[in-house]
Amino acid sequence: MDFFAKTLRLPGRWVNNVRFTVSSAGDFESITADATAENAGIIDGIVIPGMPNLHSHSFQRAMVGMAEYMKSADDDFWSWRNLMYQCANRITPSQLHAITSQLYMEMLKAGYTSVAEFHYLHHQQNGKAFDTLTDLSDVIIEAAAGSGIGLTLLPTLYQTSGFGGQQPREEQRRFINETEQFVSLVEKLLPLRSSQLQIGLAAHSLRAMQEGALTELVALKNDLGLTTPLHIHIAEQEQEVSDCENHYGCRPIQWVCDNYDMNESWSLIHATHITAHELELLAKSQCIVGLCPTTEANLGDGVFPVKDFLDLDGIIGIGSDSHISVNPIEELRWLEYSQRLHYQKRIRLIDENITHNGTNLWEQALSGGAFACGRAINGIEMNMRADLLVLDDTHPILYGRKSEQILDTLIFAGNTNTIRDVMVGGNWVVKQGRHINEDEIRHNFYQAMDTLFE
Ligand SMILES: [Zn+2]
Numbered sequence: 001m002d003f004f005a006k007t008l009r010l011p012g013r014w015v016n017n018v019r020f021t022v023s024s025a026g027d028f029e030s031i032t033a034d035a036t037a038e039n040a041g042i043i044d045g046i047v048i049p050g051m052p053n054l055h056s057h058s059f060q061r062a063m064v065g066m067a068e069y070m071k072s073a074d075d076d077f078w079s080w081r082n083l084m085y086q087c088a089n090r091i092t093p094s095q096l097h098a099i100t101s102q103l104y105m106e107m108l109k110a111g112y113t114s115v116a117e118f119h120y121l122h123h124q125q126n127g128k129a130f131d132t133l134t135d136l137s138d139v140i141i142e143a144a145a146g147s148g149i150g151l152t153l154l155p156t157l158y159q160t161s162g163f164g165g166q167q168p169r170e171e172q173r174r175f176i177n178e179t180e181q182f183v184s185l186v187e188k189l190l191p192l193r194s195s196q197l198q199i200g201l202a203a204h205s206l207r208a209m210q211e212g213a214l215t216e217l218v219a220l221k222n223d224l225g226l227t228t229p230l231h232i233h234i235a236e237q238e239q240e241v242s243d244c245e246n247h248y249g250c251r252p253i254q255w256v257c258d259n260y261d262m263n264e265s266w267s268l269i270h271a272t273h274i275t276a277h278e279l280e281l282l283a284k285s286q287c288i289v290g291l292c293p294t295t296e297a298n299l300g301d302g303v304f305p306v307k308d309f310l311d312l313d314g315i316i317g318i319g320s321d322s323h324i325s326v327n328p329i330e331e332l333r334w335l336e337y338s339q340r341l342h343y344q345k346r347i348r349l350i351d352e353n354i355t356h357n358g359t360n361l362w363e364q365a366l367s368g369g370a371f372a373c374g375r376a377i378n379g380i381e382m383n384m385r386a387d388l389l390v391l392d393d394t395h396p397i398l399y400g401r402k403s404e405q406i407l408d409t410l411i412f413a414g415n416t417n418t419i420r421d422v423m424v425g426g427n428w429v430v431k432q433g434r435h436i437n438e439d440e441i442r443h444n445f446y447q448a449m450d451t452l453f454e
Contacts, residue, residue, distance in 0.1 A: 002021050002040040004017070005018050005043040007046045007406075008380065009048045009049060009403075011379045016033065017033065018047075019036070019037070023426070025195055027195075027383055027385055030382070043390055045390040045393050045420055046398070048389050048406075050111060050422065050423075050424065051365060052114045052369030052372070054319045055269050056103075057119075058099065062087055062452055076299075085172070088121055088175075090125070096121070096143075098448035100140055100143035102441055102444075105438065105442075107326055111327075111422075115150070116231065118156055118202050118231060119137060122135040122155075125174065137189055147441065152197075155182070156231075157208075159179075162207050179216050195385070198375050201230050201231070203217055203232040205232060217230065229372055234268040251275065253271060254275075266287035267290050272303070276308070279308055280312060291331075292319045298322065303342065315367075318369065331365075332411050336361065356408055358412065386423055389421075391419060392420040397415075417433065
């Protein structure tokens with residue numbers, strides 16, 4: 001199928017009058033600038049690549065906004081986690097399906113065309129393994145397919161409640177797997193891989209792993225030839241950094257750098273609490289640092305020194321994590337604004353060789369996110385998945401903007417949605433601002449919410 005767009009963002013440059021072909025498999029097959037529109041489907045608007053969301057826990061969408069009241073003067077991440085456990089322990093497979101479908105639809109409408117699901121909600125409410133399903137992975141996979149979003153499923157190993165092999169807490173019963181049980185889950189999932197579904201691996205965190213389990217996971221990844229980076233929550237909270245120091249005599253980022261060959265096959269989520277030396281190690285290693293600025297702000301985690309990291313040529317991607325915000329624009333805006341507030345200066349995340357901040361932020365997060373997802377989704381380019389967003393160029397916020405100003409305007413002033421249509425793998429999943437299954441997904445979501453918190 002041939003398409004024609006007047007203005008389109010190719011990697012590193014804007015082009016006009018572009019004709020492109022999408023193969024029957026859903027990939028970009030040919031892309032030609034300064035072409036004619038003859039016999040092509042005309043795309044009415046500005047075309048930019050869709051954004052990968054490299055970190056999601058879909059069930060948490062059910063509870064957004066419910067922890068915004070004061071229980072004590074010391075409310076923090078750990079008090080939020082108690083509510084999250086309550087939500088995780090109530091949710092049924094059909095509720096999870098409805099909530100995940102709604103979330104993924106929201107992601108698509110906001111500009112995320114693929115997601116890496118860091119999946120640790122494995123078992124029944126009583127903590128026993130499901131008889132009929134692989135685990136709740138099936139539900140996530142079905143929800144992604146129904147919404148049309150590209151999925152990297154990261155079955156997540158979660159074993160202990162703290163460093164030193166501490167027994168899991170009762171509220172963690174749905175998350176826990178012995179390593180052998182986990183390996184068999186991964187083996188069941190691998191044959192399901194397709195152009196829209198990738199399978200990777202995640203370790204929940206150093207505090208949630210039995211001694212030696214991370215090494216087994218790295219070996220499993222290598223044995224199975226999995227190319228998607230291994231994801232892990234690394235240093236989100238100061239308490240886990242000091243717990244790690246007490247147990248291993250070393251901070252978590254330093255510890256993984258000392259014990260593993262840190263390279264592009266790692267994706268470290270929330271490297272928030274990091275020393276200058278650790279920052280250098282990560283930048284040099286070319287591992288991906290997954291940042292979730294709105295969740296990190298909401299949970300009072302801290303601020304990752306992203307300017308220093310990008311100055312060292314570090315690689316970043318963004319995720320919506322707890323889904324307090326499902327919007328790549330807001331994540332990128334917070335990334336830049338946290339640095340402006342810190343340095344009391346403007347335009348922090350580029351150097352003098354790059355002129356436009358918004359365009360650069362979008363492309364950095366796109367490329368790091370694509371790598372973290374382990375799928376061919378790094379922009380509008382030959383052999384990549386045909387994932388794109390069409391912006392409404394008649395929207396007052398974008399009207400009259402030169403092409404190089406489009407992403408600057410979108411990220412720093414885009415408070416109403418300017419995304420009109422969304423294509424994933426060559427299929428239109430959002431048209432004129434509406435998802436193709438919007439009514440059904442929303443109806444099921446209402447039903448789930450009515451019963452989940454009744
Ligand atoms: Zn997370």
